[in-house]
Amino acid sequence: MSIEHRLSEEHESLRATVAEFARDVVAPKIGDFYEREEFPYEIVREMGRMGLFGLPFPEEYGGMGGDYFALGLALEELARVDSSVAITLEAGVSLGAMPVFRFGTEEQKRTWLPQLCAGEMLGAFGLTEPECGSDAGGTRTTARLDRESDEWVINGTKCFITNSGTDITGLVTVTAVTGRKDDGRPRISSIIVPSGTPGFTVSKKYSKVGWNASDTRELSFVECRVPAANLLGEEGRGYAQFLRTLDEGRVAISALATGLAQGCLDESLAYAQQRQAFGRPIGANQAIQFKLADMEMRAHTARLAWRDAASRLVSGEAFKKEAALAKLYTSEVAVTNAREATQIHGGYGFMNEYPVARMWRDAKILEIGEGTSEVQRMLIARELGLAG
Numbered sequence: 249m250s251i252e253h254r255l256s257e258e259h260e261s262l263r264a265t266v267a268e269f270a271r272d273v274v275a276p277k278i279g280d281f282y283e284r285e286e287f288p289y290e291i292v293r294e295m296g297r298m299g300l301f302g303l304p305f306p307e308e309y310g311g312m313g314g315d316y317f318a319l320g321l322a323l324e325e326l327a328r329v330d331s332s333v334a335i336t337l338e339a340g341v342s343l344g345a346m347p348v349f350r351f352g353t354e355e356q357k358r359t360w361l362p363q364l365c366a367g368e369m370l371g372a373f374g375l376t377e378p379e380c381g382s383d384a385g386g387t388r389t390t391a392r393l394d395r396e397s398d399e400w401v402i403n404g405t406k407c408f409i410t411n412s413g414t415d416i417t418g419l420v421t422v423t424a425v426t427g428r429k430d431d432g433r434p435r436i437s438s439i440i441v442p443s444g445t446p447g448f449t450v451s452k453k454y455s456k457v458g459w460n461a462s463d464t465r466e467l468s469f470v471e472c473r474v475p476a477a478n479l480l481g482e483e484g485r486g487y488a489q490f491l492r493t494l495d496e497g498r499v500a501i502s503a504l505a506t507g508l509a510q511g512c513l514d515e516s517l518a519y520a521q522q523r524q525a526f527g528r529p530i531g532a533n534q535a536i537q538f539k540l541a542d543m544e545m546r547a548h549t550a551r552l553a554w555r556d557a558a559s560r561l562v563s564g565e566a567f568k569k570e571a572a573l574a575k576l577y578t579s580e581v582a583v584t585n586a587r588e589a590t591q592i593h594g595g596y597g598f599m600n601e602y603p604v605a606r607m608w609r610d611a612k613i614l615e616i617g618e619g620t621s622e623v624q625r626m627l628i629a630r631e632l633g634l635a636g
């Protein structure tokens with residue numbers, strides 16, 4: 249395996265197109281959406297038209313025929329400017345559409361993927377529950393098969409689910425206990441629940457610290473019935489499915505975190521050259537220069553980490569450890585760069601109108617979502633052969 253340090257012509261063209269879109273379309277508008285805590289439908293629609301939601305899917309399902317590496321490039325460039333739109337894309341692809349593509353029947357793929365790939369519909373993935381997040385195998389949501397009507401009957405609650413309550417959300421894939429193994433452990437399965445199904449209620453948006461222009465909701469299921477055919481893949485395979493989904497998602501989140509770390513540097517570099525103190529630009533001080541040098545070092549190394557994990561994933565090699573390493577490293581780097589960027593901006597860095605304030609608020613969740621830093625360390629230790 250080798251990591252190419254130069255992008256192919258195709259990848260570079262995609263990166264440049266998304267960078268231009270982020271700079272010209274997202275940057276001027278997103279601050280207002282963020283302040284109003286409003287989902288940016290017009291920007292998401294435009295991302296759909298550009299084909300970003302279809303990047304890693306085959307053309308026969310309406311995708312762009314690219315791969316996870318291409319998705320990572322797009323996420324990095326979006327998050328360099330704003331994380332709410334980046335997480336909307338990340339969750340839409342990695343958590344919404346990818347499980348349908350990886351584990352769905354041909355009919356499920358043909359039903360859902362074209363609209364998901366076009367960004368006209370968003371999908372969500374409901375794993376986390378009020379009583380279990382890191383320990384997602386402890387899911388309490390249940391689904392029983394009513395053989396008479398040939399329907400799953402779902403009961404339970406999911407929390408913190410991204411993209412689950414927008415006007416264009418079409419489905420949520422939920423994990424639920426569908427039985428017990430011989431040793432008494434739960435059999436977990438994934439089931440597609442279309443939006444608007446009776447018994448499926450989406451609560452109002454959470455008030456969040458960051459990602460304020462993205463959609464996050466609590467979901468409840470009370471005797472919610474969906475056809476038996478909505479089972480995703482085999483019954484009892486839900487645990488393995490979500491482990492795979494999260495491994496891949498971590499690669500995408502790493503690219504997003506790298507973008508945030510780079511965006512902090514972009515903003516700080518420009519500010520340090522322009523802001524005057526004691527009669528000269530603050531960037532003339534070695535203390536500030538060293539901060540910027542360290543931010544560059546972290547963003548650069550973060551990029552190598554996500555690209556390494558993505559290259560392994562795309563070439564079909566084992567990538568679990570590298571995905572965990574990349575997720576752990578890039579998220580911690582994003583938080584550090586956001587803290588330093590705010591420091592370099594002084595009091596202005598604490599004002600929401602400055603992008604670095606938004607980046608600071610958006611950074612912390614990267615150490616929590618799709619597996620906390622502690623969970624990543626547990627995974628890496630396990631890969632090192634250390635028993636839990």
Ligand SMILES: Cc1cc2nc3c(=O)[nH]c(=O)nc-3n(C[C@H](O)[C@H](O)[C@H](O)COP(=O)(O)OP(=O)(O)OC[C@H]3O[C@@H](n4cnc5c(N)ncnc54)[C@H](O)[C@@H]3O)c2cc1C
Pocket residue numbers: 339343372373374375376379380381382383407408409410411456459464613616617618619620621622623
């Ligand atoms: C904005 C946002 C969007 C999200 N989107 C989604 C989504 O789309 N779909 C979805 O399913 N979930 C989503 N989540 C949920 C997210 O993945 C969980 O919050 C995360 O996995 C942590 O779970 P928890 O919050 O239950 O924390 P807990 O599991 O309760 O953990 C609390 C603390 O204990 C630590 N901890 C737990 N177990 C151990 C251990 N064995 N050793 C050491 N430390 C441990 C954790 O690392 C953490 O620091 C989202 C969350 C947020 C905030």
